[in-house]
Amino acid sequence: MRNNPISATIDFDKEGIQHGFLRLPYSSDESAWGAIMIPITQFKNGDGPTALMTGGNHGDEYEGPVALFNFAGRPQIDDIQGRVIIIPAMNYPAFQQARRVSPIDRLNLNRIFPGRPDGSTTEVIADYFSRYLVPMSDYVLDIHSGGKTLDFVPFSASHILDDKHQQKLCEEAAKAFGAPYRVQMLEIDASGLYDTQVEESGKVFVTTELGGAGTTSPESVGIARRGVDNFLIHAGILKGELHLPETETVSLDMPDFRSYLFSEHNGLVEPCVSLGDSVREGQVMARIHNIERTAVPTCEYRAPRDGMVIARHVPSLAKIGDCLYVIGEVL
C-alpha cells in the first residue's frame, strides 16, 4: 500500500516532552509547496502504556480542543509513566473554519475510516490514524460534543462489542472519565466511525458528548479537563486520584432506534421539553410550525419511548431529516 504523505515533526520513540506537527503536504493557490500543519504534543517517560487523546474530530466541537490544548501545555512529565499523544484538533482544516466537516473536500472525518493514503485530505488524515497512531496506542480517548446543531447532557460513552472483555474495559474507562452521565451508545450508522476503527483494533476506547451548540461553558470544559486526567489515571499513565463527580454518575442505555426522534417537516421548532427532562412515551416533545403561512395546525412530535432527554436539536428552524431529540433509558 502507498505510504501516507503525512510526516510527523516529532519522534514518537524519544523520551521527554515534544511539541510539533503532523505535516500534510497541501498545494493550493495560496501556498504552492505548502502543508496543513496539525498540532501534536507527546509526553514520554519510560516504559508504560500509550494513550492517544483527540479533539476536533468534528471541527465545531470545543471541549476536547480546550482540554487538550491545556493538557499539552503542562510543563512537567515526572508524574507520567508511559506515553501520551495529544492531537487537540484532528480534522484541523475543519477546526480552523469552525465547521463540522472539512472545507477542503467536504468530508466528515468520522464517517470515512479507515481512510485512504491516496485520497483527499480528510481521507489521508484518517489513514494516518488507522495505520500509525492507533496501532501505537493502548488507550484511546476521542472527545466530542454536539457541534453547532446539537446539544447534549455531558456524558462519556462506550459501545456494545463482540469481545465482552474489551467491552468491559471500555465501560470501566468510560466510568473513570467521570462525566455526570455515562451512556451505552447505539450509533445511527457505525460504519466509517473512528470509534469502530479503534475498537476493531482491540484498543480501550472512550468517546464523549460534553455539550454542544458550537460553544463551551466553564462546566463543560471542567468536565473535559477532569476527564482527560481521569482517563490517564485510570490507564495507569498519570499519577493521582480520580476526581469523580459529587453526585453519582447516571448510567443510560440506548437499547434501540426508538431513542432517536427525527423531523419529517421543515419549520419552526417550539420545544416542549429540555435537556435532562424525563419523558413518557407519547408525550409531546416539540411542535413544528409551518412558516409559509399562518393558522396551519402545528405538527406534534411525541416521545417514541420513556426515558431522559440526552440531546436536542439547536437551531430553531428544523429541516426534514434533522435529529430533533435523543432519549436515553435510565438504568
Ligand SMILES: [Zn+2]
Ligand atoms: Zn462529534
